[in-house]
Amino acid sequence: GEDVEQSLFLSVREGDSSVINCTYTDSSSTYLYWYKQEPGAGLQLLTYIFSNMDMKQDQRLTVLLNKKDKHLSLRIADTQTGDSAIYFCAESMDRDDKIIFGKGTRLHILP
């Protein structure tokens, strides 16, 4: 069945890199996503990666995909206090298909 697993909490010092990991079960997923949700706010798409890619970089964000192990990671370089949020890993079979979300990783920034 479809399932997305991610750790629930991560604490990182300001200025360090944050790495959030995720595993998924559906090998037919072609789109993998990272969404950000701040308290009281909606879902913000951070980035997505096609299943035929290994890596995608966008400014401070780096996404790595290991399709063999069905493992996705999000690295945030130079973590800032504004990065404090819940980060959701998600997958879908097609670009405009239903999206299956993980439970989210709460990122806490230490001063």
Add this chain to the structure above:
Amino acid sequence: DTGVSQDPRHKITKRGQNVTFRCDPISEHNRLYWYRQTLGQGPEFLTYFQNEAQLEKSRLLSDRFSAERPKGSFSTLEIQRTEQGDSAMYLCASSQIPGENYGYTFGSGTRLTVV
């Protein structure tokens, strides 16, 4: 275009009452999705429409839930005989298929509290 709009932002209702939420998608988007997010969980898919046709419904969508998109534009989600377990954030999203760019966009949600 102001994005995906949901109304109301918050709704408090007594158990057993019926509630209806509205979603206005981005105007040119032909697909519209409903999700539910409970506390401490990620959003869970409920149903989606392409134009006015409801193409898929999750098993989470019990008989008390009904969604419509009569003219292929805005959509409504009705919950009959609400239960405390229905308390959640109800999110709407829309996209355009086919489309050159990725445009799957979420609204800010309707937070339902059943007391």
